[in-house]
Amino acid sequence: MSRRCLVLAATSLVAACPAPGSSSRPGARDRAEDAPLRIRIAQAEARRAGGADELAELAGHGAKAERLLALRGLGRIGRTGGARPIALLIAALGDGDPDVVGAAASALGVAASLDDGDLGASDALVAALPRGGGAVVEALGRAGTAAVQPALVASLGDPRLAELAGLALGRHGRRRIALAEPSRQALIAQAAAGDPAARYAAVYALAREHEPPEHPATTAALVARLGDPVPEIRAQAIAGIGRRKAVAAARGAGARLDSLLLDRDWRVAAEAVRALTSGDDGKDAIAAAIVRRFDELERGEPAAAQVIVEGERALATAAQRPVIATALTSLAARAPGAQAIPALTRGWIECLAIAALQRARPDADLAAVERCGLPDPLRLPLVAELIAADVGPLAARRQTLARLLGHPEPRVRAAGLGALAALWKAGDAADHGNAVATLVAALGARDPIVASAAVDAAAPIYEAIDPTGEAPRPAGGAVGVPTHPARRSPVGSADHALLDAAVIARAQAERDPELGAALLELIGKRALVAGLDACRAALRGDPVRARAAAGCLTALGEAAPDIPPAIAAPPPVDISAVVGKVLRWRVTTTRGDIVIALHPDVAPWSVAAIVALTRKGFYDGLAFHRVVPDFVVQGGDPTESGAGGPGFALPAEPAALGDGAGYQAGGVGIADAGRDSGGSQWFIMHSRAPHLDGRYTWIGTVETGQKSADALLIGDRIVHAAIEEQR
Known part of the structure; x- marks a missing residue:
């Protein structure tokens, strides 16, 4: 993901130019000259814990360009490299060079976003604010606790930092950190600012407030922006009124x-x-x-x-x-x-x-x-x-669901699995037996679409089997000792045993990050003590499964485990083929051409994967499988379901402040299920989404064809994709 210093022509939102600590994207000569360094840094990043020492050495003792890129790399590695990368970044906040301070702050923000945790950096970030400027303000939104809000409120009063401070408070909402009343009042005032960038940031923060109280002044501030000349501000204002359940209050105020x-x-x-x-x-x-x-x-x-x-x-x-x-x-x-x-x-x-x-x-x-x-x-x-939804006669539902579950298309079978719980509740013993047998078979399916749907369907089936009881919970630290006896019928007990065995067997064998994590979470939620070994083993897997495994073990009564540092192998793509190059990705769709400027200097592994897959014809003919109006259109899945990929995973490469435009309208990124799990799936933004910056890998920007992107619906296709290199 990336950041600011741009003019968003469609909305006239002028973002803050880089503050101290922000980097800048290289020009043509710089790209050629620093390509070897960028390749070295990228290779170290991709090894995660295996490359942390090399990056630490560069960050501490390299030339300035080496230090800045190495600090960004340490942020991308984050806790997958153990405790040392975070400690080095916090220490770098005390450096005498403002650019180094800013790079360290941005890296801490990325690390916090990728691992969704408190890095213990709040005090050091606040202390670094006078030297690090905008990069520190942004990091306070991603890595700061509620205690940093006074510093963000003070930054709202600085025209150079107002936008970044407002967005930072908006990220607090996304992180489930409540706004203090002084923060809320400062945002209300900024929502009427003359600068559209500052105004957008304030409205965004008010719209994203976590568990907002009934607050007439906030509602009034959002109502006042419903007529704003900037469309994205109007969109955020009405969205905020909806999220705050303030529609009636807004109507009452004459809106x-x-x-x-x-x-x-x-x-x-x-x-x-x-x-x-x-x-x-x-x-x-x-x-x-x-x-x-x-x-x-x-x-x-x-x-x-x-x-x-x-x-x-x-x-x-x-x-x-x-x-x-x-x-x-x-x-x-x-x-x-x-x-x-x-x-x-x-x-x-x-x-x-x-x-x-x-x-x-x-x-x-x-x-x-x-x-x-x-x-x-x-x-x-x-x-x-x-x-x-129990629509139609029961007999018709049975017959229709049987057809869906027997359909040759995996996406149809997967959809049918989602209806099993409803038929269980409405049906008889035969329906119960058929549902469990179907689900057990699906949990063992080779097709990831079907298996993923089976995991999603398992939780409501468990609840349908045992509607009055709860999963047995470990007590007093003793693994597997229930706090109360499970209230299950003999049939329910047998059905539980069948599902338990199928879930655990799949979890033991599954290596896909998203599917594997879902299985581990289900084991923890249902307190399947027989799944302990599966959870322990996954603790040393990819970061997505490792995090789910830690949660599973905690749910099963074990002390919260430390996730060990992860040494990874770089993905099977050639970054030397893209770093230092000027590349465009021409995607011809059923709605027209979309031309995307790729940024290999920001995300070399992801851009190299896009280039390699495109040149193999991987994307030709694939459908866009996800569209969320005023958010994203997403494609690149060979299964066209959201469950597929290229057979390898990419290291996360979120951008730093100043790396580029980021997730504005037309921003292009790599979809993932958690850190280091991206692959071939990618998305285009309909509108600005600041909460994606620093979390998802940003690979480029739509240069032409945004109207074509806005017209795409689920089922539209890529006719042909091609890479164009400027020589």
Whole structure:
């Protein structure tokens, strides 16, 4: 992830230029001259604990350029290198060179973000603030405790630091750190600032406040920004009103919230949809707005589909209301015949409308959704959602779910697994036996999509088996001694044993970070004492599984273990082929071309992987499997489910302040399931997301084609991807 010193043309948000301690991206001559150093640093970073000593030596005794890059590398290694990298970074905060102080602060922020923990650096960061400037302010948001908020409030009063301080307080909210009242009041004042960058940061922080109290002054500050000239500020303001459950209070203050559903910027409208779903009046307004948005779609505004689809999802359980039923019926009828609109868009609008209408009918017809205009992997999961919601006669649900579970497409089978718990609750002993047998088989499946879905489905099945009891919990430090007897029927006990054995067997063998971690978490949550060995073994695995293993062992009654330093092997890509090069990634999609400027000087391993995979044709034909309107569009998974990758993992390479634009609209990053678990999956931002900076690897920025990116829906595809090198 990266940072500031840019002008976001689409919103006129001018971010703060680098403060002391920020680095700058090299020019052409610098790129060529420092390529050997960057390659050396990257290779040491990738070895994690195995490269920490080399980076420590450079950070302490190298030339200045070596010191700055090595400090960034130590932050990326973080606690995977043991205690020494963090201690060295804290010590570097006392250096006499402001650039070194800033680099150390940025690195501490990255380390804290990657490992989501308190590094014990708050006091040292506050002491370094006069010398480290903006980099320290940013780090206080990522690595500081609640005790640093007075320092951040003071920084709000400095025009050079105001934006960074506001964003830092917003990150406190994301980290579940409550705002003190002086912090809240300072943000309220800054929300009316003349500088749009400072204003955005304040609204962002107020919108992201952790467990916000009812606070009329905050609500008033957010309402005042609903008419802001900067679309992303308007979007944050309505999102904040929704998150704070302050819609009624805002309406009471005279705010015209419904008009935001038709905002000229589709991203604002998408946030308004989410905010207004809490009440019947808001849902009726959404229904009216998405019908009008369909008119825009027919006039050639493809991003209007994001608002329509988000609106249909928001209304999925509300079609019993006449206004909503009328709107959905209209969309279901109009979409198939609107030939000027791409078929995928028509299919989503039609299918979501039909699914919502059927959900409201007492005599629901699941087959109506099975016939709508999307491909099986997109359409049939909607049917599974209806089964999970107990829609339709029980016999029809049984028959339909059996078809889904027997479907040749893994994504459909995975969706069917999510409906098993509902059928268990509604069904009889035969349904119970079939559900457990199906789940046990899926837990052993070779396909990661099916196995991942089985883990997700296991928790509600456990609860359905034993609705009145709880998992036995270790007591008094004695592993496996329940605090109370488990209240299970003989059938439930047998079913528990089957599931326990399947979960533990898969956990012992699983090496995928995300799937493995989910299994370990389930072992801990269900207090499966027989899984102790699986949790102990995973403690020395990849960082994602190791962290889950530590939580599992704690849940099973063992003392909180220290995760050992991790020595890793670099991924099988050639960073010398990209470092020092000027590279563009041209991604031709079903919505048009997107040209991305790649930044190998910031993320050499990730860019090298993108380049190597692209040149092999890996991305050609793959679908975008995740779209969250006004957030991201994500693709690059060969399974098109979110569960797949290239067969290797990438070291996390979050950027430092000054490395580049970061997660603004058009920012491009690597998706992961936790530190050092990224692969081939990547994403493009619809809007700014400061909380992603310093946590996710930022690899580039969209240069042209953002409108194409904004139009992408789940199921759109990469037609062809190519690397263009400037020579």
